[in-house]
Amino acid sequence: MTKNRKALKQQKLSAAKQLTSGLKTVSADMIGELLGKVIASGNKVCIEGDNQKQADFLSQALLELAPDEINNLHMLISTIGLPEQLDIFDMGLASKIDLAYAGPQGFRMARMLREKQIEVGNIHTYNELYARYFMDLRPDVCLLCGVEADSDGNIYMNGSAEDSSAIVEATAFQQGIVVVQVNRIVDKVRRVDIPADWVDFVVESPRHKFHLEPLFTRDPAQITESMVLMGMMTMKGIYAKYLPRTLNHGVGFNTAAIELMLPTYGEELGLKGKALTNWVLNPHPTMIPAIEEGWVESIIPPGSELGMEKYVEANPDIFPIGADGSLRSSRLFAQLAGHYSADIFVGASLQIDALGNSSTVTSERMTGYGGAPNFGCDAGGRRHTSDAWLQAGQEYTGGGLPRGRKLVVQIVETFQQGMKETFVENLDALQLAADATFPLPPIMIYGEDVSHIVTEEGIANLLLCRTLEEREQAIRGVAGYTKVGMKRDKKVVADLRSRGIIQRPEDLGISKLRATRDMLSARNIKDLVRWSDGLYNPPSRFRNW
Amino acid sequence: MKFKISQSYLEATARQRIGFIVDKGSFKEIAPPSEKPASPHLDMFNIPKSFGDGVIIGEAEINGRPVSILAQEGKFMGGAFGEVHSARITGLLRRSLNTKPDAVVCLWDSGGVRLQEANAGEIGVTEIMGAIFDLKATGIPVIAAVGGSCGCFGGAGIITGCCDYVIASEEARIGISGPEVIETTMGVDAFDSRDRALVWRTTGGKNRYLFGFVKELVENCPEEFRSAICSAMAKSFKYSLKNLEAMQEHLQERADKFGSMDNTFDIWKEMGFNSPEAIPEMTVAELKSTVQAGGEK
Structure with a gap:
């Protein structure tokens, strides 16, 4: 079959183009039918889904396929985020999956594994999985998720590009078919993140908004005194000792505490400008005080963060910003940066x-590796x-x-x-x-x-x-x-x-009595909004006002 | 933007809050932890007890004027009213009928009745209400401050409503049924308890202030609570049947006017605010100047 990739792609395309009268744009109600033309039994189907963004409309559209005609699909999903992505296994459409992470669906994954309802090829790290898209897991079809498309098929992704560049590269140039859901089809896209000739079909999602999780928002209100103490020890015992300039933080509260203590305890330790200047990090809201206080030279983000758009756009010296003024992200490059050029990882x-x-x-919960x-x-x-x-x-x-x-x-x-x-x-x-x-x-x-x-x-x-x-x-x-x-x-x-x-803390000259929440430069999300001068717009679930 | 965080009333313990409010060194605690007053009911549930049963009571001075003061500890069982907890509060209130302080200051922080001792707690709540009415009838003002993470729900919400004067921060939530209870009984479409912005603009201090339930809105800052309590002590309150009837009429009008609306933003619009969606973002000072500038209150 692999010998005929080019011919198979042409066959699928001509069947599909009959449906769309030769156009790249497909109407939402035709999407199930279209997927039926471009997906064949046994295909490797890659859904764009990471720990934040999910191609939700296209994932749902897969449920319209008939398992007696199309089955044994081999799914490639970096993060299983939506129930539909496992429903296709229950339905008999798909049989095997290769993945990096199963956060929100981790409990169900563990159960399906125990009951042998799903065959897991391998669990990967993100870049490892992308690498295999170019080797032995070449996608036959990929289902991507963007913000805007024009009728030619140019795609604008905004800051949540994340996996897109890796997936589209692996699919478009290895005779796979690229289908993209977008929030809106427009006359002219804000910025071209994916050029039109890499894209086969675009569809406007009826919800006009793809699923996006604010995964990197940590409410300072939940930081405890022991987190503060551990943060102080890390800052004095490790940061001040090695003075790492390049770094990556995990997503937890422990590192959020450190981020919030840079303008306070970090200042006291004299770390500013000497260490912690170049970061691989999603746009953490808890970084706002440190950014405002001039600690940060650059942040390369694997993805975006809901509510941080305006703040990020107002800091083009720090975040990667396109000519159009909005954030550009790439998980592939950010992971590379974290792997090869970060002196320290704290998680x-x-x-x-x-x-x-x-x-x-x-x-009871199978999560995976992520990055x-x-x-x-x-x-x-x-x-x-x-x-x-x-x-x-x-x-x-x-x-x-x-x-x-x-x-x-x-x-x-x-x-x-x-x-x-x-x-x-x-x-x-x-x-x-x-x-x-x-x-x-x-x-x-x-x-x-x-x-x-x-x-x-x-x-x-x-x-x-x-x-x-x-x-x-x-x-x-x-x-x-x-x-x-x-x-x-x-x-x-x-x-x-x-x-x-x-x-011990006392060996480091740290008094436990100082480890209180008064060390934090922000006590809650509202303080972060004030630090950002109103540019940070936190999602509803994080507000207590 | 350089931003300096202040001390937080919300995060403070009950004991710290009393320290913020009263004159330094003036607090005389009644039945302190050293006397080990605690709930007799929690052992059977294997729940750790707290000496004082989650409320501190005593007498102190504010600007040199004598007050009775109590502070609920929201970090112990959500500040809930158990048997001993309620008895301590009732005792302080009744004692105040004799000692006649210039005011009774109540720093509420409670989710309502303690479920493990529900009957005793319910009775306790009614006894507290009765004692508050007796104080009001005697002309001793009962001042409530709400700014803890539990807010005031269930019995605590009702008790707060019985006080002469309510001071609250925006972070304080006040109501009868809590957001989760409403969601469970009415459905998530009626009230999504995880939508925190919705919860706060409905039950939070700002909305309670705009409705007139909260008389003074303050920032989450101990000094602001203290100065609002001082101002309240300069006021006089009249507790009469006539006032109660007027209040009843006002509530009826309010129900007629807003009863069919299911969104705070619509209500604020109806109140006369041109851009209601801006209200949650406002500081207390900004909101007050907007109210004065013509937004009806």
Whole structure:
């Protein structure tokens, strides 16, 4: 079949063009019929869907296909975000999926896996999945999601382009068919993000608005004092020590706390201008105070954030902005930047074992990887140097051939809500892999890639550990009153502390009494709006006014 | 834009709030935690108790004038009215009938009756209401301040309505049935409790102020609460059948005028605000100047 990709595409196109009288634009009520012409049994169908944006209208339109005519589809979806994307498996249209993440549908995915209703090819990281679109997972059809199209098929994506460029490149130039839903068909698009001759069909979504999650909005009101304490430790014990200029933060509250403390505690530590200047980051609202205070030179975002549009557009020196004035984003490039040119990644996890392996998979919820493994690993192919990278490398090797090393920091509280222990002897991921007969347990970040673990008990510097036993005791030493923590060897832990491998808040000269919410430059979303001079327009669900 | 955060009344504990409001060093606590007053009912539910049962009571001075003061702790069981909790409040109010302070200041922060001790809590709420009416009849003003994260719902909403003068911040929500309760009984189309902007523009301090329920709207700032309480203490309140009947008439008119509207924005428009959608974005000062400039209140 692969020998005839070109001919098959032509066949499909001529059948479809009969429907559309030769036009690229399709009316919404014809979309099911059109998809029936361009999708064939066994095809690899890529739906644009990431953790924020979803091609919701086209996902729904798939439900109109008849499973007795079209079946065994092999779906390629970076993030399964909508129920329809799993309904097609229940209906018998699709049988196999390759994915990167299943956040909102994670519970259902786990159940379907247990009941063998779905075959999972592999779970990937984002860039890994895009890479396979150019190798052994070439899409036959892709269903994209844009903001505007003209009748020629030029597409405007705005700041939420995210996956689009990777998918369209892989499809359009490998004899696949590109169908795009847009909010509006217009005479002239605001900016051409995808040129018309890469696009086969466009359809105006009757909702005129695609599904978009404000995934990166963290309400400062929910930041606790232990998050503040862990943030202070990270800032003084890691940021002030290595002075990394390039970085990436995860999406959690722990890093949101740090972002909000740059103008306060960061200022006090004298970090401004010396560190943390160039970021890979979605437009986090919690970055507004730091941006306003002049901390940030640039932010390359993998995607957009709902409500941040005007604020981003008002900061073209920092965010990538097109000639038309709106944000341009690309998950592919942002992930590359995070992998190769960030000196430090700071994130969080749901479970960490005694060797530092971590996972966000729990027995009832299958999530996937998203981008964290690419951010949270040492980039073996990196060859450009920076002081922070070399300093970390020096600590890791302890001499010999000069090497660099990315700083990979996990900030976690020892206990989560409901007294759930973050540190465990065995990750749930191992059980999930056994149940689903995955050959590879879904580990988010491997222990050997982690440089530091920060808890409310202190910092464990794993770079300085010389043996696996030392690493294990360093981790148990900051695991507090969890079962993993209680099993620590007190003598070894005391020795690690005297060598600076474990540092308690007092070792860092941090008084716990100062770790209050008064450290935050904004207490709530309303404060962020005020910092932004009214440019930030938070979604309704985050307002308490 | 450089923006300096202020201390937050919303985030403060009950004890901190009392510290904000009263003259320094003047607070004399009644039945403090050291006497270990606590709920006898929570053990059987395996719920941790709190000494004081979630409310601090005592006497103090504000600008040198004697007051009775209470503060509910919203962080303990949502400030809910349990048996001991209610008895402590009732006791303070009844004691004030004898001590005759210049005012009784109530820092409410409560989701209503504590479900684990519902009957006792319901009775407690009525006893508190009765004591408030007795105080008002004696001419001792009862001043309510609402600015905690629980707001005032259920019995707490009713009690707040019984007070002479209500001070609230925009963040404070006041009502009878909470948003989740309305959604559960009426459906999500009637009221989407997760739409926070909708919840706040319906139950929040600004709307309660525009309706006249809240007499003084303040920013979420301890000094503003204190100065509003001081101003309230300079006022006199008249509690009479005539006033109650006038209020009843006013409420009837209000129901006739707005009763068919299902959106706060429409109501604000009807009140005379030309751009009602701008109201949630306004600061307290901006809103007050808009009201004075012609928007009807």
